Amino acid sequence: MAHRKKSTxxxxxxxxxxxxKANPLTAEGIEHVDWKDVALLRTFVSDRGKIRSRRVTGLTVQQQxxxxxxxxxxRDMALLPYTSAYPTPPR
Structure with a gap:
């Protein structure tokens, strides 16, 4: 039987x-998140276009x-991209 390596x-x-983590919405005093506030929403979206998780953003469940x-x-109103602007690599 092989020995298991202990986690470091x-x-x-x-x-x-x-x-x-500090909650960015309560720090700014924002109670309502509006879909038209693109500058605020960009802080919660990665450069690849993915929505960041609660662990990363520090939001509460309801805020997330x-x-x-x-x-x-x-995204539906074309204010934010669905994906990043990077083209897919050729195969």
Whole structure:
């Protein structure tokens, strides 16, 4: 039987305080996310056009849902791209 290599990743212990990411919407005092506010929505979309996760953005569950809906509405109205502007590589 092969030996398993121990993980070298550091896990926080139960006594360590966890660091929470600052919520960008509450920091700016934004209560309603509008699909027409493209500058705000671009902060939650990667350069490839993907919606960033809650772990990355620091939003609450409800805020993340509202941002995702607003990004999708902005995409439908052609304010945000569905994908990045990079062409697909030739085969």
């Amino acid at each position: 990743a550091r896990r926080p212990s139960a006594t360590e305080p966890t660091r929470t 849902r509202r941002v995702a809906t607003a990004v999708k509405n902005a």
